[in-house]
Amino acid sequence: MEKFITLTDTAVPLEIENIDTDQIIPARFLKVTDKAGFGDNLFRDWRFDQNGNPNKDFGLNNQKYKGSILVTGDNFGCGSSREHAAWALKAYGFKVIVSSYFADIFKGNALNNGLLPVQVSPGFLKKLFRLIDENPSAEIKTDLENQKIEILSTGESEKFDIDPYKKTCLINGFDDIDYLVSKIDSIKKFEEKNRKNESTPSAFI
């Protein structure tokens, strides 16, 4: 996995609440067996009309906005467990998603793909939307080491939370498989112990 330490960039706003994974990547694009090409279909039905022409009103199509930070409304990523949503955002070029709330599974999927979900207070989120609206080229700095997100032009900032284990993984570019495979011996011991104890379910699998 790619390492993530800090990122300073402009942001794309998407001021919609409860964006679910069906909007991020509709089910009809999940028929593939690899991870390539999802970026083209990110927010497909919002970005393009029936005939495949871009919807001008949609934030991502607005030439004003550029950058690898997506600032979005509350409860982002609710719905299905499809990791394709995280792949699509990543493939499109986003590296940080800012919201006041992330759905559990989406958050985990994002972190497993080196896409950083930054949860800020509703007030700070509002501030970000206002800032981007007034000045689309305003830069925002995400500092994972210090768990801080900062508006460079004004110096306003907010701390964000992240699981310390996940933080170490991102900073070093490790992933969970590496870690779990290193634990196979204790996993096998656990199985052994359970197999002997016939009153637990794992004994009978």
Place this chain on the structure above:
Amino acid sequence: MKKTLFDKIWEAHVVDSIPNGPDILYIDKHLIHEVTSPQAFNELKERKIPVLRPDQIVATADHNTPTQNQHLPIKDVLSRNQLKQLSQNCADNNITLYGLGHPNNGIVHVIAPELGITQPGMTIVCGDSHTSTHGAFGTIAFGIGTSQVSQVFASQCLLVEKPKNLRVNVSGKLKKGVLPKDVILYIISKLGTNSGTGYFCEYAGNVFEEMSMEGRMTVCNMSIEMGARGGLIAPDETTFEYVKGKEFAPKGERFNRLKAYWETLKTDQGAKFDQEYFIDAEEIEPMITYGTNPGMGIKITGSIPLNGGKSAEKALKYMGFKAGESLLEKPINYIFIGSCTNSRIEDFRTVAAYIKGKKKAANVNALIVPGSQQVLAQIEAEGLKTIFEEAGFTLRQPGCSACLAMNDDKIPEGEYCVSTSNRNFEGRQGRGARTILASPLTAAATAIAGKLTDFTKHLN
């Protein structure tokens, strides 16, 4: 210390804990399907890591399968490829696959319980958010992403932070015509779509104790729609009776030994929950949704709330509804009875009992998609098929179908569909399709009337 049901099962599966970090949680059963597994198999292959416990994995094809002519080669090239890939991956890794046409095939969350793969006290995961369904048996079951699918392949474990405990109590007597689906739609409409985020939710109270296993599965299925990782219900005699005799259930002495353990799986009196809600069963009426998330629900006789804010405005625009409006008498041209929420035999018995001797309204397309081959066989054996046909309903072969519209079963743009599935997101049932979530009974009554009606008046 007093423990919750969830704590007990969780603790029995912790292999190790990372200080200040997640637990290594052992997974008893891993269910996979064609859509979220291929990239996980690729990952393993690239890293040259073998699948650790193939005998604890069961595969099915359900999301991306046709519901007609399943014996013929699949026309859609991409779908065909994805299924081929699943068969290949399962064969290469010695994983049991119930592919298209197999008598055990069906929606992953329907087949595992009916085959006895799902048992109390287990940890079960699947690359599908509605894995929460299995919690009906008193298991910790939750959906995972594809990276986690590869982690379970590699280690039969997951790194997860322990969620907090939430309990929703529903007590009292349910009104006539109120089904388990209405109970969960009501809970979500009251508590909101992210009320469960960070929690595992236990359902308690006499309403759940008196519910069938099918009903409990419907409830637990939709836990994810209030943001919870999963839901669960303490196993009891109803659970043990359901599991007993199923193909992969423990037999004889083993069953009795396990049952003794299962009986200990309940929340201790006085155990602490991080959050708890109490609901009176009498408040609940048949429910429908009016918006584009499952929390936007009202009583069928109610009206759409005013002042729902910006996201409600957007949802109403998509649905073609107005704030303050009642939806009774709205003409409806499509109904879908299926999905892992409501495609079990009990659901179809309820539908058949209501529509027997009646005919669907001429404007309605009524689609019935059973959750599995076993359910389909039972529909035929119990004579329900004839009832459906006589009423003008279309009975298809099993699969996820119009729940997520990956195959040809799509609702046309702008049309309303009263659906027994679990998500009413924009475009979920096809681009521009407008989904109204409801119980199988509400869907059946809508098909007969050709519009949304207060059918409870006619129930005896």
